[in-house]
Amino acid sequence: MKLIVIGCGRVGSTIAKRFAAEGWDVTAVDENESALSRLGENWTGGFVRGHGMDNAVLREAGIEDADAVVVSTDGDNTNLVIGQVAQKRFGIECTVVRILDPARADFYRERGLRTISPTSAAIEALSDAVRSCEIPQKQEVRV
Amino acid sequence: MYVLIAGGGKAGANVMRTLLRNGHEATIIEQDRNRFERLESEFEHQAMQGDATELFVLEKAGVKRPPDLVLALTGDDEDNMVITQIAKEKYGVPKVIARVNDPRNQPHFDLLGISPTVCATSSILGLVEHEVPEHDLVHLLELRKENLEIVEVQIDKSSPCAGTTVEKLRLPEGARLISVMRDGKAEIAVGKTELRPGDQVLAVLQPGKEDELRQILLKK
Numbered sequence: 001m002k003l004i005v006i007g008c009g010r011v012g013s014t015i016a017k018r019f020a021a022e023g024w025d026v027t028a029v030d031e032n033e034s035a036l037s038r039l040g041e042n043w044t045g046g047f048v049r050g051h052g053m054d055n056a057v058l059r060e061a062g063i064e065d066a067d068a069v070v071v072s073t074d075g076d077n078t079n080l081v082i083g084q085v086a087q088k089r090f091g092i093e094c095t096v097v098r099i100l101d102p103a104r105a106d107f108y109r110e111r112g113l114r115t116i117s118p119t120s121a122a123i124e125a126l127s128d129a130v131r132s133c134e135i136p137q138k139q140e141v142r143v
Numbered sequence: 144m145y146v147l148i149a150g151g152g153k154a155g156a157n158v159m160r161t162l163l164r165n166g167h168e169a170t171i172i173e174q175d176r177n178r179f180e181r182l183e184s185e186f187e188h189q190a191m192q193g194d195a196t197e198l199f200v201l202e203k204a205g206v207k208r209p210p211d212l213v214l215a216l217t218g219d220d221e222d223n224m225v226i227t228q229i230a231k232e233k234y235g236v237p238k239v240i241a242r243v244n245d246p247r248n249q250p251h252f253d254l255l256g257i258s259p260t261v262c263a264t265s266s267i268l269g270l271v272e273h274e275v276p277e278h279d280l281v282h283l284l285e286l287r288k289e290n291l292e293i294v295e296v297q298i299d300k301s302s303p304c305a306g307t308t309v310e311k312l313r314l315p316e317g318a319r320l321i322s323v324m325r326d327g328k329a330e331i332a333v334g335k336t337e338l339r340p341g342d343q344v345l346a347v348l349q350p351g352k353e354d355e356l357r358q359i360l361l362k363k
Contacts, residue, residue, distance in 0.1 A: 053221070053248060077196055077221035081251055089254055103198040104225070107233055 004029065004066045006052040006082055007073030011098060013038035015070055020045045027061045052082040058090065068094040076101050083113050147210040147236075148172065149195035149226045150217035151182045154242065158214060159186060170204045174217075196225045201234070209234045215241040220248040227257045258287050280357055283345070292350050293321070296360050298342040303362045310334035315355035318348035
């Protein structure tokens with residue numbers, strides 16, 4: 001299976017390494033050459049330096065025969081556009097897009113884009129963590 | 144008319160000024176603090192600070208009414224695409240216009256069905272083409288919605304069509320000649336019109352048919 005990861009920061013690089021370890025053919029795309037170092041010295045997958053908005057860069061990364069695309073650059077709107085390009089122009093059904101803003105993530109999810117909002121996930125996790133705390137009852141103070 | 148403008152640079156501020164002068168109602172949204180302050184001193188409560196790609200910012204600016212027109216004029220193409228998509232598809236804004244900063248992003252706007260778009264760089268390039276005679280086929284006008292464009296072709300002595308009438312040309316499907324300009328006079332191109340070296344011919348065609356048209360008229 002072939003995976004393209006666009007935006008090779010903390011999230012993208014970890015996903016790339018994880019799927020590569022599981023035997024996927026993975027190519028990472030990032031504007032900065034330095035992102036390659038995040039993939040580690042033993043990286044045997046592909047790496048293309050360039051902007052994900054550039055169709056030539058996506059083609060060079062092999063998007064035309066990819067099975068899945070993860071879009072995780074640091075810009076929500078950039079991710080929304082690249083995600084739609086991957087889905088609509090290149091026909092990649094399994095396109096997953098990271099969107100920090102929950103409102104935009106919801107709107108584009110309704111329109112058929114697989115958006116994941118780490119912000120929503122954090123809100124849920126933090127709320128659950130608060131609820132699961134055993135909070136000792138405070139003694140009432142009489143005046 | 145109520146107009147919402149995203150992006151308060153030179154384009155946004157000037158459009159705002161003109162709209163207000165013509166009696167329209169408008170709100171302009173700018174993210175940058177310094178720019179916003181300048182806009183606020185001129186447009187007062189009609190200027191708003193915020194990221195126009197955030198739904199709550201758009202809603203505060205009145206996108207739910209909805210406006211008759213939303214202009215996405217920021218310096219960031221991704222932002223302009225997202226603003227117009229949200230305005231049209233979430234809030235039912237009937238008309239949007241987006242600015243294209245980098246002409247290489249035009250295919251993305253087209254893919255997402257965002258139209259009309261305005262690109263200063265492409266306009267300048269079009270004018271340069273018009274001035275530089277090496278370009279044998281000059282793009283004069285693009286009618287995106289209609290999927291047509293109007294081009295100008297200069298017929299020269301080596302053109303295979305010189306001396307031929309329009310009706311005998313095997314023009315590609317989806318292409319027609321509009322007019323022929325000769326000695327400073329334009330005539331509507333009809334079947335009997337004969338093409339001669341030196342003629343400037345206007346043609347309307349579907350984008351992508353340029354090479355076929357070039358082949359018939361110029362054999363290049």
